[in-house]
Every structure is written in structure tokens, then in C-alpha cells.
Amino acid sequence: xxxxTSVYDIDNLQExxxxxxxxxxxxxxxxxxxxxxxxxxxxLNSSLRTRLSxxxxxxxxxxxxxTLNAAQEAWNLEFADGTVMNSDTVEHIKDAIEVLxxxxxxxxxxxxxxxxxxxxxxxxxxxSQFLKHAKVPVISxxxxxxxxxxxxxxxxxxxxxxxxxxxxxxxLTWAPHIKPIAQAVGNSFTEWMQQMDVDFVIANPEGYDxxxxxxxxxKVIHNQxxxxxxxDFVYVKNWSSFExxxxxxxxxENWMLSNEKLELTNNGKVMHCLPVRRNLELSDEVVDGENxxxxxxxxxxxxxxxxxFSEILDEINSKD
Ligand code: CP
Numbered sequence: 001x002x003x004x005t006s007v008y009d010i011d012n013l014q015e016x017x018x019x020x021x022x023x024x025x026x027x028x029x030x031x032x033x034x035x036x037x038x039x040x041x042x043x044l045n046s047s048l049r050t051r052l053s054x055x056x057x058x059x060x061x062x063x064x065x066x067t068l069n070a071a072q073e074a075w076n077l078e079f080a081d082g083t084v085m086n087s088d089t090v091e092h093i094k095d096a097i098e099v100l101x102x103x104x105x106x107x108x109x110x111x112x113x114x115x116x117x118x119x120x121x122x123x124x125x126x127x128s129q130f131l132k133h134a135k136v137p138v139i140s141x142x143x144x145x146x147x148x149x150x151x152x153x154x155x156x157x158x159x160x161x162x163x164x165x166x167x168x169x170x171x172l173t174w175a176p177h178i179k180p181i182a183q184a185v186g187n188s189f190t191e192w193m194q195q196m197d198v199d200f201v202i203a204n205p206e207g208y209d210x211x212x213x214x215x216x217x218x219k220v221i222h223n224q225x226x227x228x229x230x231x232d233f234v235y236v237k238n239w240s241s242f243e244x245x246x247x248x249x250x251x252x253e254n255w256m257l258s259n260e261k262l263e264l265t266n267n268g269k270v271m272h273c274l275p276v277r278r279n280l281e282l283s284d285e286v287v288d289g290e291n292x293x294x295x296x297x298x299x300x301x302x303x304x305x306x307x308x309f310s311e312i313l314d315e316i317n318s319k320d
Contacts, residue, residue, distance in 0.1 A: 001311040005127060005140040006148050006191065013155065013195050020156050020300070020307035027060045027306065033313050034063030040104035041067045041141065044077075044126065045112040049274060049301050050141045050149065054108060057305035061313065066103065070096075079126060093126070097133040106137050106312055113144035113182040118245040121145065121182070122211070137312045145211075147184045150273050151192040153304035157297045158196070158233055161269055167199050168232035169266070173224055174204035175281035176255055180240035180248055185273050187214040189235055194218065203227030204239075207249035211242045224255055231265040236272045236282055258283045262291060269293045 001009055010016055023029065039058050043051060051067065058065045068074055077096060078089035085092070100107050111126035121144040130138050140148055162168050172189055186202075187210055193200040194216065202210065202220045209220055221227040228234060236257050241247040256279070262268060270282070270292045278284055286292060 001137075001308070001315055003131065003138045004148060004308050004312065005131070005138065005143065006146050006188070007151065007195055009148075013192075016152065016307050016311070017156055017159050019310070020152070020303040021160070023060075023306045023310070024156075024300070024303045027302070030061060030310065032062045033310060033317070034058065034061040037105040037313065037316065038064040038066060038103060039106040039108060039309065040100050041065065042100070042107065042109045043067070043069050043141070044071055045110050045142075046071075047110055047141070049298050050110060053298075053301035054141065054149075054305045056302050057309055060302075060306055061309055063106075063309065063313075079129065093129050094133050097130055101133075101135045104136055105316060106139060106309070107134050108139035108141050109143075110141035111143050113184065115180055115182060115240075115246050121245075137315065139308060139312065142184055144182065145184055145214075146188040146191070147273070148188055148192075149301065149304050149308065150185060151188040152308065153297055153300040154189055154235065154271060154273075155192055155196055156300045156304060157271065157293055158198070160296070160300075161293055162232070167197055169230055170196075170198045170200050170233045170235065171227050171231040171265075171268075172200070172202045172235045172237065173227060173257065174208050174255055175236045175238045175257065176251065177238035177240075177248075177277065177281065180246040181238045183210055183214075183239040183242055185237050186210050186239045189237070190214050190218060201227050201231075205249070205251045205253070205255065207241055207244070207247075208239065209242065210239065224253070224261070225264055228261060228264040228268070231268040234262070234265060234268045234270050236270065236276075238281055256281060256283060257286050259285050259289065262286060262289075267291065271297055274298055
């Protein structure tokens, strides 16, 4: 694996899920694979799970870890080419990436959607600069349109929780929020579910359809109760309008997942990437209930990251 920014960087999804589950059994099986190598974890946005699970995964492989909370700790970055930097930006992203090339064997970056310019976000204006200027493998820790390490952890979690000899029904359902949120988690989960052996359905209110480039032929239902019927897994996530970019069209029905709504499912397991706004996206009773596999998902972030770092190290080590 050269870079990891989407499901399309994976050769075989079932193999990497199996690899992650093997790592979970013994996370310290390869404690020197990353010896003498450095991974730079660059966060342009906040994080709890991605930051800590990536650090644990890297340490389990013997990697040196440099974590840069760039938004708080580094110079104010300029992203546009050709700008006269005579205002409040101090360092151009090109120069920052060239310097990271000197220090790191792998660069991992979190760069959320700016939510100001649709074209910039759709075209991954920041991640694309890392892919262009990095001379080492690049890993996405969530970009404008995707969150691949989360999605791999989600696939691992579904695999662990499914023993029946039929395809599970997986529903990605929209949930309410107080402010515009990017579509990255929804897009990414959709792409990964399209590669899994599952019956996958998206439920969202009118006006909240995800980008067709991600949903493709996936069934989109605008009635949550209809979508939830017989679901084995319910993945809850908010996103703002893609079509009327960042808008939050009014929704009359209550889309918060409650125990009452869960009754419609086939004793469905509840998933959320966290952080979750309790009693807005999901009721307390659901987050804390016996169908919730949310913390298992969060734990699996370690093994998702470790499986990916391990594959990238195999590629690097093969060239040493
Ligand atoms: N799920 C997730 O990516 O969590 P963080 O934003 O805390 O990293």
C-alpha cells in the first residue's frame, strides 16, 4: 500500500479486516516493524480517537511518533498558491510538507472540509497538496470527503458482530445536529459498505442526499422508519446538505434514534463514530443500551490504524 486515503487504496478488504482482527488478538506481535522509522501525525482539526488510536497503533509497531496539533501549535498555514503572504498566514503548506518530508517516513494528516467553498472540499484542496508534495506515504486521518480509518474500524466491528449465514442489513441513518457538519463519515461509510457483503441502505430527510459520486446505486430512503425495518446494524451520523452546500433544510420529523425506533429493527446493533451529541443524535438510552457497539468501534480504531500502518511499513521496508 503506497498511500491510504480511501477504500480504493486497499487491495483486498476482507484480507485487511482479517489482518486487523489478528492484530487485535496480539497487538504487540510485531513490536519492531517500525523500528528506526517516524510517523508524523498532523492535525489541522480537533481529535480524540484518531489522535490517540493512531499513537497507540504506531507505538505497537515500534514507530517513533511525532504529533503536531498544527491548528494550535504551528504557524498559521497558507494553502493558496501564488498568494502574497502579507497578511496573517506565516508558512505555506508546500514548505511545511517539504519539511515534514525531512523528518518523517510516513505523513498522516487530518484536514476537514473547510465548509466554505464546495469545489475546494469536493476536490480535497488540502489533502491533494499533501499527496502532491509528500515524498513519503500519506495516510488520511479524515479529509474533506472521507474518513477511511474510521470506515475500516466500522467494517471490523460489523464483521466481529455478525455470525449469521446471511447478509446483514446495514442502515446509515442521518441524525439531527445544531450546526453544519461535513459529509465525510457518511460518504466514507457508504463507499466501504459498497465493498462489503451487506445489504446497505441510506436513510436521510429530503434535502440531505449525499453526493451521488459516493452513493452511486445505493438505495436512499427518505422515511427513517421504513429504512430501519429489520436492520441488523444502524449507523447514526449527521451531515449537512451536499446539494445546497452546508445548508440545513428544516426537518419536521424526529430523526433522533431512540429505543422506540430501535424496536423497528432486527434487534439492530447501534454504531456511531463519536463524538456524539447525546439526546440530539442518539438518546442516552440508546448510547448506554445493550445494542450499542459504539465503544467497540472506538477500540477498533487502534487495529484499523495498526493494520494500515503495518501494510505501509511493509512497502517501505521492502525498499530499504
Ligand atoms: N471518530 C473520530 O474520528 O473521532 P475523533 O474526531 O475524536 O478523532
